[in-house]
Amino acid sequence: MHFILVFDADNTLWDTNSVFHEAHVAMLEVFEAAQLLSDARRQVDRVRDIDRALIRHFGRFEYGFKNLATAVAYHYRHQADPSDAAAYVLERGEQALDTPMRTAVEQAYRTHTHALTQIPPLFPGVADLLGHLRTYRDANPHLATAIFSEGHPERLARTIDAYNIERHGYFNEIVIELKTAQAFERVRDIGRQCLDVADGDDVVTIMIGDSMQRDVRLANEAGFTTVYIPGSFEGRQVPQTELEQPDFEIERIAELPSILASLGLHLPGR
Missing domain, CATH: 3.40.50.1000 (HAD superfamily/HAD-like)
Structure with missing residues (x-):
């Protein structure tokens, strides 16, 4: 045999989940500093919901996390449903956000990317x-x-x-x-x-x-x-x-x- x-x-x-969890927290802390949300560590489930919507769209788990940062920012700025936020951002990209939010998205994306380097x-x-x-x-x-x-x-x-x-x-x-x-x-x-x-x-x-x-x-x-x-x-x-x-x-x-x-x-x- x-x-x-x-x-x-x-x-x-x-x-890997533990690393992504901390990366999501790091991203949320950037948006907390930008006064989009409070108590970042308690918001990870929202990010996961948006992440899953993006996974369904792209058909893979790692799809370019600038999309995630943009969708998370849009979700909190406009109080959009997680799946709607993902869909809207996929249609319009960063044009869905104003200039200050684009700056926060870029910082959140870079922070998230760095956090993912942990083993x-x-x-x-x-x-x-x-x-x-x-x-x-x-x-x-x-x-x-x-x-x-x-x-x-x-x-x-x-x-x-x-x-x-x-x-x-x-x-x-x-x-x-x-x-x-x-x-x-x-x-x-x-x-x-x-x-x-x-x-x-x-x-x-x-x-x-x-x-x-x-x-x-x-x-x-x-x-x-x-x-x-x-x-x-x-x-x-x-x-x-x-x-x-x-x-x-x-x-x-x-x-x-x-x-x-x-x-x-x-x-x-x-």
């Missing part, structure tokens, strides 16, 4: 799991591991470098591109190439991620086995379609080895 393990990165291996912490159990996977893979030609993320390449590169992920050889491949069912199929093909398997060989390809839409559904479409870990950004999701139903659900990544063992992959020391 051959195995390909594909991990989402943000909010699966490391807590997110690994989730408990991740470093231990990656070490066990590498030990198993080094001694066993039947396992390949990959990261598949659609996060911003420069931001991901900082985190990957901070934890020496490439230097320690934790993964055979790191793929950064927009997630689609076809992209998942390509990732599976990359894993098969790493394993050097023949067409008839039995290969189990497993996706581990925190999003039922971007990880579970698309991986299911590509024929993966799927493992869902609820994350702090999306929260615990409920499947809306059969394709969003994961094969397994766990609370934390430290529980993954038991799932792998049930599928026939027994890691050393577990």
Whole structure:
């Protein structure tokens, strides 16, 4: 039996949500200083609502955060509904704001961008799991591991470098591109190439991620086995379609080895 393990990165291996939370607070503090709002730290949910509206429009989580800063400013200046603020700003851009607000938007955007350079912490159990996977893979030609993320390449590169992920050889491949069912199929093909398997060989390809839409559904479409870990950004999701139903659900990544063992992959020391 051959195995390909594909991990989402943000909010699966490391807590990106905590970094974005503080970046949103930093943005709001700029607008608080511009007297658009008060008690910035209590306003993050409003920013998240606007962020989600923009994500729906662009079809990805990182879409150019000048749009977010502009929409947040418009929301507070005109008391607009978060989704309406996002839509209006997408139609008119910064023309929706007066000159003083454009200055505040630029400062808020730069502050937000700087805050995103912070390195997110690994989730408990991740470093231990990656070490066990590498030990198993080094001694066993039947396992390949990959990261598949659609996060911003420069931001991901900082985190990957901070934890020496490439230097320690934790993964055979790191793929950064927009997630689609076809992209998942390509990732599976990359894993098969790493394993050097023949067409008839039995290969189990497993996706581990925190999003039922971007990880579970698309991986299911590509024929993966799927493992869902609820994350702090999306929260615990409920499947809306059969394709969003994961094969397994766990609370934390430290529980993954038991799932792998049930599928026939027994890691050393577990």
